[in-house]
Amino acid sequence: MSYTAQSWPIGAALLQYPNTTLDGIRVQDAPARHWAGVFREVAATGFDHVDLTDTWLRPGDLAPERLRELARTLKEADLGITAVTTARCSVIDPDPEAAADNLAYLLRTVDAAAELGVGVVCAGLHQPLTPAQREALWFWTEPGGRDPEGDERTWALAVERLRAVGERAAGLGIRISLEMYEDTYLGTPESSVRLVRDIGLPNVGINPDIGNLVRMHRPVAPWEELLTPVLPYANYWHIKSYYRDHDPATGAYFTVPAPVETGVINYRRALELALHAGFDGPICVEHYGGDGLSVAARNRDYLRQILSVKLADRS
Template sequence: MNIVLCSISFRHQLVSFPDLIDFAGRTGFSGIELWGVHGRSLLRDRRRELPGLLEDMEARGLGVSMISDYVDLLAPEDQTALLLRRWDNLLDMAHAFRTRKIRIFAGNRASAAATQREWTLCADRVSRLARIAAERGVQLVIETHPHTYADTLDSTLRLLRDAAPSPIGLNLDFLHLWETGTAPIEAYRQLRTWIVNYHVKNVAALEQAGLFESGNVFSPSGKRDGMAALARGAIDYAAVFDQLHQDATPHPIAIEWFGEDPFALLEQERRWLAHWGRPERAAAQA
């Protein structure tokens, strides 16, 4: 399996990019999903060193799997030029980090509250940005996430179809559709045509899914109790990974850990995932 770590897991730690590269290489990850905040910081402060850092990554068999950032797809129409400039800057960032994917959210409001005009604006902008990205060799990726127009299975399917035929990819965050009542395997089966990336994280109980609300996740004093390891939470990830392994999915599986001690937990998660590629596991599943 193609397992990557998310640099956003270190949003509250004093960790350098070379340290993350070294950690990813030592512990068997295949790459790093780079949070846009971290990418902009590196471009501002370490631009001259960046080619050497990326060469070091590549020498270790690593790469930047995706840039994860945000654009306001629901901004007023008179701000379209500003939106396009921000997208152009993100495409420049993708090229600087030698990656071909940029993940954004489909707006910043729940799909159930969308007016037809707002929905059309969002779908049209997704389609337009995806075409612009494709012209520069990059793929726009939408993530399933609460308070966006991809917050349920039905809304995600509708958005992907309405924005077609532009080359849009999907980052399937299993937990965020699971918390709406969609079984992870069902989400995978219905969305697999568009999937190019996965986010995996777990929680001790369904009623604690709100721990992943942005206000809590980004607060240094936010609640962390209830965030669970993949093997020990309420989502049955063993069944999910059995399915992904059976289908030989080539897409990156990005571990998002928002709790304490990310170095230790990410290494633990990577070790747990490693056994899906072992011969004895394959034999057991035959």
């Protein structure tokens, strides 16, 4: 699909919103007027799309009438949906029962996305936060779960289960986008590309969210080396950035969230590389900390300004 700078779907992530109301009700069970209040805030900052992030609300676990209620509420707010994003529900979780439950949930999410008319479901292999990560100021400063390296049986299980999700999605006209994330089989460009190739479905691609990698308090490759190899497979994109510094004297690393315009990743260059590689998927802008929605709105405007020039240069 051919977009202009203004029509390119750029959605607001909802990760800054809690999954319970001020009255202690799960957002999942809250009346639609609570959802409407969040959507009004999103629309008031100039967004016309939203990423239905399941840390806030899980469309795959809504009853049919509630799913229709969600669709109506979004329509009343004049918001489209860039994607349904699932987080921390790995189909190869070390707990076999949890892994099986996660697979069933992903399949339900694909079905829910089809009911909502959403073209992308974003999934990943990252595991739930550890107690230490939950207590940290920034969760990425503490080690999390890891996929077993060199374990071909677990790799084959990931391929088998993600292929099953992709096949369900293909029958419904939906893309599956696999989110890059540290210490998983989507934690490096090489492994991410291998995984998508092994799955072998044209509707399964990569979410090149290299922000998840550059924020780590350890050595990482330059951002361009992380991004360029996966761009031919990219079909959705979570965009965020971080300030990053390293003290050679102590070996210490430092990262904190940054607006896209000022962080370590040069998104002017990144968008140029992505367009050259044929990227045409929707985008979601994210930001951790503070008023994440307002920073995301600034990120959106910055990206549209870049797109206005880069797309004109290609015409």
